[in-house]
Amino acid sequence: MPDDSVIADPPHQTDRPAEAGAGAEGKGVSELAWSDYDAVLFDLDGVLTPTAEVHMRAWDTMFNDYLEQRPDAGRLARYTASDYFAHVDGKPRFDGVRTFLASRDIELPEGTPDDPPDAETVGGLGNRKNAMFSAILERDGVEPYPASVTLLDWLADRGTKVAVVSSSRNAPLVLEAAGLADRFEHVVDGRVAAEAGLAGKPSPETYLHAARLLGTEASRAVVVEDALSGVESGRAGDFGLVVGVDRGAGREALLGAGADVVVRELDELVPGRSDG
Numbered sequence: 175m176p177d178d179s180v181i182a183d184p185p186h187q188t189d190r191p192a193e194a195g196a197g198a199e200g201k202g203v204s205e206l207a208w209s210d211y212d213a214v215l216f217d218l219d220g221v222l223t224p225t226a227e228v229h230m231r232a233w234d235t236m237f238n239d240y241l242e243q244r245p246d247a248g249r250l251a252r253y254t255a256s257d258y259f260a261h262v263d264g265k266p267r268f269d270g271v272r273t274f275l276a277s278r279d280i281e282l283p284e285g286t287p288d289d290p291p292d293a294e295t296v297g298g299l300g301n302r303k304n305a306m307f308s309a310i311l312e313r314d315g316v317e318p319y320p321a322s323v324t325l326l327d328w329l330a331d332r333g334t335k336v337a338v339v340s341s342s343r344n345a346p347l348v349l350e351a352a353g354l355a356d357r358f359e360h361v362v363d364g365r366v367a368a369e370a371g372l373a374g375k376p377s378p379e380t381y382l383h384a385a386r387l388l389g390t391e392a393s394r395a396v397v398v399e400d401a402l403s404g405v406e407s408g409r410a411g412d413f414g415l416v417v418g419v420d421r422g423a424g425r426e427a428l429l430g431a432g433a434d435v436v437v438r439e440l441d442e443l444v445p446g447r448s449d450g
């Protein structure tokens with residue numbers, strides 16, 4: 175069993191379920207007591223599909239082009255992958271813009287979520303990035319992670335309820351493009367959240383909303399997340415188990431944000447798959 179899939183002592187709580195708690199050191203994640211859970215709430219980008227990388231590339235191009243054309247470009251540090259993980263990853267589009275700009279002491283007018291991509295506003299910059307994201311998605315398409323499909327198949331056979339909880343307004347499009355749309359009756363995405371007035375990740379509100387839609391108590395639901403902001407949502411919502419998927423955020427950082435276990439691939443959660 176790879177070291178990354180060892181269950182860690184939960185850093186933020188002492189009343190975690192036995193299989194995820196202290197003393198479980200060395201147990202495989204495949205030994206999770208699945209009977210404790212009725213539902214699994216999946217983040218999308220970076221968890222079910224490799225689209226976190228597409229978001230990353232689009233943010234990188236948009237922010238660096240923008241910084242370079244500013245009159246004070248000389249004083250501004252370039253946008254890097256560390257900025258993505260620290261300020262943007264997992265958050266709703268316009269929260270990501272606002273948080274990154276604040277890290278460079280830049281304040282822009284809010285504008286609106288419908289601002290055109292050439293507007294120098296939070297709305298405009300977010301939509302500028304979205305035009306790039308959409309173009310890449312249309313050109314390259316998207317395939318789900320095979321190991322994530324393995325877990326979805328196993329959960330479907332078992333009758334476990336599933337939902338997608340994504341900050342992205344593109345989630346329905348990505349699920350359709352990846353051939354996963356039929357697997358989820360409930361998708362709480364960036365648009366649904368905005369319309370329902372739910373605060374975005376790292377708030378737990380979107381995950382709690384999904385649990386309600388599935389008719390499940392948070393304590394009986396598992397949250398699966400690759401972003402620190404999303405792991406924080408799961409922890410803040412007191413979910414039964416928070417699984418961190420390390421796609422670049424880093425194992426220690428995910429544990430620090432509140433993940434109970436960290437895996438590299440989702441099939442490590444299927445019994446019998448990752449023991450060693």
Ligand SMILES: O=P(O)(O)OC[C@H]1O[C@@H](O)[C@H](O)[C@@H](O)[C@@H]1O
Nearest residue numbers: 219229263264267341342343344
């Ligand atoms: O597709 P949208 O609505 O612009 O959403 C953007 C965000 O969607 C999230 O799912 C990604 O994890 C973020 O990293 C990304 O920035």
